Amino acid sequence: MADNSKSEGKLADDQYVSEKDHVYVLDVDNAKLAELGYKSEFKREFSLLETCAFSFSIMGIVASVSSTLSFGLLSGGHVGLVWGWFIPSFFRSLRTSAGLYYFSAKMAPKKWAPLACWVTGWANITGQVTLVCSIDFTCAQMITTAIAVNSNGETVLSLGATYGILIAILFSHGVVCSAATRILARLNIFYVVVNVGTTLAAIIALLVLSGDNKVSTKDAFTLFENNTGWMNNGWAFMLAFTAPMWTLTGSAFISGADRSFQLQVGVGATASLGWLLLISTSFVITSVSDLLSSPLELPLPMGQIFLNVLGKRGMLAIWSFIIVVQYVTGAAQGVDASRVVFAFARDNALPGSRWWKKMNSNSVPVNAVWFVMGWAAIFGLLGFSVTALTSLAGASVIGLYTSYAAPIFLRITSGRDKFEPGPFNLGRWSIPIGIIAVSWVSFVTTMLVFPPGQAPTPQTMNYAVLIVMAVFIFATVYWLTSAHKWFHGPVRNVDGVVEKDATQM
Template sequence: MSKELKGKGEAPQVTTHSVDHGKPDTQAIWANDDKLLAQLGYASEFKREFSLIETIAFSFSIMGVIASVSSTFSFPLVSGGHVGMVFGWLIPCLFVMTIAASMAELASSMPTSAGLYYFSAKLAPPKWSALASWITGWANVTGQVTLVCSIDFTCAQMITTALAVGSDGRISLGNGPTFGILIAILFAHGIVCSAATSILARLNLFYVLVNVGTTIAAIIALLVCSGNKGERVSTKDAFTLFENNTGWDNGGWAFLLAFTAPMWTLTGYDSAAHISEETAGAAKAAPIAILVGVAGTATLGWLTLIAASFATSSVSDILSTSLSLPMGQLFLNVLGKQGMLAIWSFIIVVQFVTGAAQGVDASRVVFAFARDNALPGSRFWKKMNPYTQTPVNAVWLVMVCSGLCGLLGFSATALSSLAGASVIGLYTSYAAPIFLRITSGRHKLVPGPFTLGKWYMPLGIIAVSWVTFIVVLLIFPGGQKVDAKGMNYAVVIIMAVFIFASGWWILSAHKWFTGPISNIEHDSRESTYDEKQREIEAADYD
């Protein structure tokens, strides 16, 4: 299926889908997907190799439940102990589901790699459409790139933890070697993420098997082995014992800081929207993947932390560990050296594939934003590789920027702030289109196969309110007495990007950035989606 392209700059290479004789409906599904994408204003440039199952696997794998829980285990330990582990995870997950549901509706209506900033552009008032798209896009790009760095740096820390345990403490790598491992991981991810879509789709089936299998094995091991050693705490203590190790006098506020762990884990599920141009039946597959990915990660993560709570006989002992990650100490206490190294090896693999999935997601965001000329050097970053038909240039831009962010790893405080900045950036970009959906976009959304109906308003209000609360929470330092070492620099990172993007907008971008740019012949300024929006508005007001 070919399309005539408008001669503005470089015409994108249009994918021609071949018939899959084993699946007689495949060509029809692809044709419908490409038609919907054209209505949104874009020509099809990717191969649609992701099936529904593979899209779900991608959304689930990008959150890497067991590896993410292991990475962030220190937060609930410090902020509430056993109560922080169990309820510090459960409460945020319930609110995140409202965000996921709202996002799923938008992804079903507008399945394009542009994702969140495209949603904002279409739902904002015409006068503010370009600015809403600009803000959402830069927030999302910031969150995506910093999240790649956070995931891969933690993977490097997991490797140093394994080396320390395996050598009985004789090998203790500092910040320099850890940064070197990070660079090696980013290089490996650059190669993987540059692969063709068909390879990436199949890899995600492997990712999800390793992820789920390792998580279930960790849950069973913690429960069974802690019982065998007689270290398992009582059910009452596992669910109700509260310990405040934050430095804040107010125990309630200290408990709230435990929310950082699930909020860092439950990120990246917008990935299903960003790969929608590579997905067959995207309008249905994307919302299903978002909801299943979040619900599955939330459930398995909660079960993992319940098991960890039962297995933690002393919170203070775990916190006093010399290992990079306290979860490594818990596994060492419960499983012994050999058992810990066995399960930890699989967790490292999970974290590695999580970083690979996030690299794909971030590269698609960068590609889409560059396609709409919103990044410096957009002409180069939006190029598609003729052999793999993937945005290889965008992939390596993400890896280089993530490596530069990794320099913050020479300060533990700065690295922790980077993780907070990734959550703030991503959730700001999640909340922006949802806020517009419940305000100026109430009568603009063209419903897709998945719609919330009248529930969009209460769910949207809860989602936006929660993001507002959590962004404020993530800016606060971990302790009440703040010095240079204990400062939360997330606000500094976010403000640096905000000042850059705002300055560029005021000085230049407001003159030429108009939001998503149609690259197909039927209309370079207005998509069929806009026409449908006006029809819906007219019908509502009539």
């Protein structure tokens, strides 16, 4: 076997050797990829521990809660914070890089498989790129918050300056995400320590240092205040769901079915720690109206909470770590998004695919990385709207959850007889849970196109629908005028018989 491998040559990352019409794969993950028609093109240098750490990093608990606190505050006050996070946490998804549109194609009727693949892929890329933008935009807002607090409110940066910081962050993330996979894998252990450590520190600091300056347990869990501008309290409360839906969209892509459980643990831990942080935050908010009308004009109210409880020095100390966490979250999401762009380009589904699917010598899709950062910078222009985060968060959730729901919908309809259960499956519960999942996504995506209030202005409009519809119109026109002639779904780049373990040949 060794002689044959030398004569035939090695592919990509030294994980495949070929002989005639056979492809021998050196591990189970690569065997599964080969069965699906793909050769392994990334270096698999994330251990199980590092994969879980990546999952934590990409969701950035304390930073995500700090970024989205305003959703809960506006949509129910204490109830919005606590229960607006708890309820949606049960509706979360995991996915593989490119697996979504692959299985949409597989589960759809043969005639409609290419279109199902096309719609799912474009929805996923829209969500991935806007998620990078929304994470980095809130990171820029965190920096402006720190500057405002440090200057006692004398220096409040303009929206233009905030956009400039966003561009700088995106550029640095482009550099980081272009690094070799082994470097990113090793850094994840450091990331998770900072992430979880800062979250626990924030919970303890808020509860201990606030002393007796807390609301009652009853108020912390049940006091409802509608500050949205919507007359219906039930609808106002449901708008708080945006926060956890945005945070938990960032679960890491799965490399092998055996890792699904580990990532479920990562997502579950994120949801649980986030809830504990929000409970502790709810206890120390003595007046929601005062917080929303902060004299410092801070873009993120969580900064004012830390300032009230910890003082200036304490706030800046913990806020600096939160900025690091958010920065790392953006970098992790940039890695994820670039892999999805690469995968879709590998199937020639993007304009200029031959550029976006190129790999460098370290098996990193550098061009795809800069594709993500470039489009994130364009979407970041929404930062000049006061509802920028609402628009960006809404677009990312709509795009990602639509792509999550598409293969599930096809699985419970046309794909019932095509589905082949893997080692991690729901068994007889797959159909009822699939129905719940599709119903939930349908509700959430509809909800997220609504503006924050009943009488929106150009400045307070929710522009999520503009982003989503712009991509939808482009993808539709592209499909009707050209793509339907040549796009037939996932493109196999491995042929022949697949053997799972070359060592047994």
